[in-house]
Amino acid sequence: GENVEQHPSTLSVQEGDSAVIKCTYSDSASNYFPWYKQELGKGPQLIIDIRSNVGEKKDQRIAVTLNKTAKHFSLHITETQPEDSAVYFCAASRGGADGLTFGKGTHLIIQP
């Protein structure tokens, strides 16, 4: 089955700097890659996703890149703000019936 590895497990950046979180996946049949933000006591909230026919997608301060050949995808957050502090999860999926396979999560800490 699919295996998703996520790095780093903890990332501390100064407010205003950029943060990058990286994930790799193992199943070449995976074609959908969402990123979720989880705040304390809440469920995962989708922040951006990318499909395998696209190499990059951007939404304001958040961008995701996908390299299908290398089987890795990354989340980029620019101009970080205190409210960006949370746990971020990457995930991969082959289709609507299949569940998402999640990475272990990255605890992002924004230092004021």
Place this chain on the structure above:
Amino acid sequence: EPEVTQTPSHQVTQMGQEVILRCVPISNHLYFYWYRQILGQKVEFLVSFYNNEISEKSEIFDDQFSVERPDGSNFTLKIRSTKLEDSAMYFCASSRATDRYDNQPQHFGDGTRLSIL
């Protein structure tokens, strides 16, 4: 904005007892999912459900687990005889996927914390 709602937020149950976790998916969504997250670990897929039947299930989803859509709005997860290791956060999710190959965003509820004593 429509959201997935889960009840209860916290459930405490004695080992060996049955427990039912409830979810109300987003109203026009057709695919429903259950996930669990053991404290400090990754979110793990349990089962997907479409058109009143299980679509896919993971190795975790063994005979002690079952899912049901008892009416037009609720989606439930039943654990028949709970074990200590069932203690976890259980998340329900739904998506507007229309077939097994249609990848659409999955929207999650805030979870039920299940504590087995």
